[in-house]
Amino acid sequence: MNELPMSHHKHNDPLPETVLRVKALESLLVEKGLVDPAALDALIDTYETKVGPRNGARVVARAWADPAYRERLLSDASAAIAELGFSGRQGEDMVVLENTPQVHNMVVCTLCSCYPWPVLGLPPVWYKSAPYRARAVAEPRAVLEEFGCSLPEDVEVRVWDSTAEVRYLVLPMRPRGTDALNQAQLAELVTRDSMIGTALPRSP
Amino acid sequence: MNGAHDLGGMHGFGAISPEPDEPVFHADWERRAFAITLAMGAYGRWNLDMSRYARERMEPAEYLRTSYYEHWIHGLQLLLIEQGLLSAAEIEARMQRIAAETDAGAES
Numbered sequence: 001m002n003e004l005p006m007s008h009h010k011h012n013d014p015l016p017e018t019v020l021r022v023k024a025l026e027s028l029l030v031e032k033g034l035v036d037p038a039a040l041d042a043l044i045d046t047y048e049t050k051v052g053p054r055n056g057a058r059v060v061a062r063a064w065a066d067p068a069y070r071e072r073l074l075s076d077a078s079a080a081i082a083e084l085g086f087s088g089r090q091g092e093d094m095v096v097l098e099n100t101p102q103v104h105n106m107v108v109c110t111l112c113s114c115y116p117w118p119v120l121g122l123p124p125v126w127y128k129s130a131p132y133r134a135r136a137v138a139e140p141r142a143v144l145e146e147f148g149c150s151l152p153e154d155v156e157v158r159v160w161d162s163t164a165e166v167r168y169l170v171l172p173m174r175p176r177g178t179d180a181l182n183q184a185q186l187a188e189l190v191t192r193d194s195m196i197g198t199a200l201p202r203s204p
Numbered sequence: 205m206n207g208a209h210d211l212g213g214m215h216g217f218g219a220i221s222p223e224p225d226e227p228v229f230h231a232d233w234e235r236r237a238f239a240i241t242l243a244m245g246a247y248g249r250w251n252l253d254m255s256r257y258a259r260e261r262m263e264p265a266e267y268l269r270t271s272y273y274e275h276w277i278h279g280l281q282l283l284l285i286e287q288g289l290l291s292a293a294e295i296e297a298r299m300q301r302i303a304a305e306t307d308a309g310a311e312s
Contacts, residue, residue: 017299018274019233024298025281026240028290034247040239047238048228089242110212112256113272122238124226128272131217138213146220161212164252193222 052121055086056169057190059119060201061183063096064174074098077169081119091118091167097197098171103156106144106197107168108136114162116169120192127196137161147198170197178204208264237273241280249287258282 029035059081063070073080077094081087094116097105109115110133115123126132135143140157144150151157160168172194178186181204193199211217229235245255258279260267267275284290 014231014233014274015270018270018277019231020299020303021281021295022233022237022240022277023302024295025277025284025290026236027302028294028298029240029244029284032289034289035240035243039243040236043239043242044229044235048235052228108212111209112259112275122228124222125230125272126220126222129217129220130211130214130268131220133211134214134217135220136212138215143220147222164256 047117047122051117053119053190053192053195054187055084055121056116056119056192056195057187058084058183059086059169060171060190060195061186063171064178064186065183070171073171081169086118088118090114091116093166094119094169095166096169096171097158097160099173099197101155101173103158104144104151104197105158105160105168105170106136106140107160107162107170108133109162110134110137111161111163114164114167116167119169120195124192144198147193149199170195172197172201175201175203207260208262208267209260234273237277237280241276244280244284249289250283254283255279258286 026035026040030037059073062084063073069080069083072083073096077096078087078092080096081091081094097107099105109127113123113128115127132143137159140159141151144157162168172190174186175189178189181189185204189202189204191199191201194201229238241255245252250258256279259275261282262270262275262278270278281290281295285292285295
């Protein structure tokens with residue numbers, strides 16, 4: 001694969017009229033009282049500063065440290081995640097996929113960009129991009145290699161295609177040598193990509 | 205619907221290219237596009253499936269050429285027009301007005 005124009009799809013500049021169109025729509029919607037400017041600013045602040053993969057890392061660290069919580073997380077993920085205060089839009093129906101020495105899980109949304117917002121925040125551009133959506137289901141091991149994640153041949157790779165209804169969070173395996181760490185220290189090892197399944201957690 | 209959005213298994217898109225330390229938004233227009241789309245979703249005239257279908261009706265070549273929030277804005281505009289909340293003509297007129305004001309501001 002080389003430098004075809006399409007390979008630069010990761011983040012294109014907008015069409016010239018897009019910026020203008022967004023301004024026009026916002027201005028008309030505010031003028032007609034259909035949206036409240038203060039509510040718009042609050043939405044942006046929430047997703048820019050309050051919701052993100054640190055939430056998911058807390059869920060994973062708790063599951064590593066607390067076997068009863070892990071059981072609840074695997075049997076009713078939405079409820080177990082809500083115990084930590086994370087719920088709402090684009091995370092109403094959560095399923096947690098547990099990695100084991102035999103099975104590695106990886107999540108994609110081939111049709112658009114469905115992603116568990118309450119625990120991971122908004123998706124990165126690569127997750128929404130054509131290359132990831134096209135290739136994750138066709139050649140997951142090649143994709144994992146591109147992320148620097150090399151798995152033994154005997155590990156089964158399962159790829160889960162998200163839908164508008166069901167959102168997945170990968171529960172990675174707890175790294176070795178972490179017995180003495182507390183939950184806050186464990187959470188530091190949990191990266192966003194390890195919860196999408198394109199990487200493994202950090203080692204201590 | 206088997207459109208350009210149905211990307212699973214397609215060949216030829218190249219490498220994935222993750223961006224290190226990626227910001228949540230890459231430009232202010234993305235922030236505003238995100239917020240007005242969510243706010244209008246909460247207004248309750250359409251559901252998530254209708255939003256997705258509106259984005260999927262983007263012309264296929266344009267869908268592949270444009271970015272995520274451009275898909276959102278295309279879908280939002282389509283739903284606003286279809287639901288009779290805004291007209292294509294008033295959107296066009298407002299765009300022209302804002303462009304003219306911006307140009308005037310730049311010249312003064």
